[in-house]
Amino acid sequence: MSDPIELLEFWLHEVGPQGWYAGGEDIDTLCRDRFADLWQAAQDGGLEHWVDGTVGTLAYLILTDQIPRNIHRGTSLAFATDPQARAAARKALAAGWDIAAPEPERQFFYMPFEHSEDPSDQALSVQLLTERLASDPDMALHARAHQQVIVRFGRFPTRNGPLGRTSSAEEQAYLDQGGYAAVVARLKSHASGA
Missing domain, CATH: 1.25.40.10 (Tetratricopeptide repeat domain)
Structure with a gap:
């Protein structure tokens, strides 16, 4: 199983800003191959311990809000962990963890609210x-x-x-x-x- 640092390294540096919103089968496949099991663990509630501080919470938010939109594109599962992402984002805001994140990474603390209906x-x-x-x-x-x-x-x-x-x-x-x-x-x- 991956850890928060591995996930952040992948999303922030391998995918990077140019790929965050570009989508496409290549990025979707990379996300699916590397993080589908980890996303499932988060959906099942097994990674809530990540939501403790800026780094772990940032990784959790990317895993529950961004990654599913790639690995489950076009299906209802793309939105399945949105409530968990919003709960983690609210906790982060209350603790001030978002402010400790540099830009542009800080945006991922706010995306769960932008994705909400x-x-x-x-x-x-x-x-x-x-x-x-x-x-x-x-x-x-x-x-x-x-x-x-x-x-x-x-x-x-x-x-x-x-x-x-x-x-x-x-x-x-x-x-x-x-x-x-x-x-x-x-x-x-x-x-x-x-």
């Missing part, structure tokens, strides 16, 4: 990414984009298929017209004054 979590995500990662305004822009989707639909329509939910006509039109990417483009256009 709860409006209060979305508001917290926007606040945290605006205030605590001010050096990267794109992070706050993406948080606002996620929040706008939740305000409009109350859920992320892109998850409807994997979660077995039926899309409304409005949700399907949103998906057909570019979905999240269109929201981001619109926000960028407004930000630039275009």
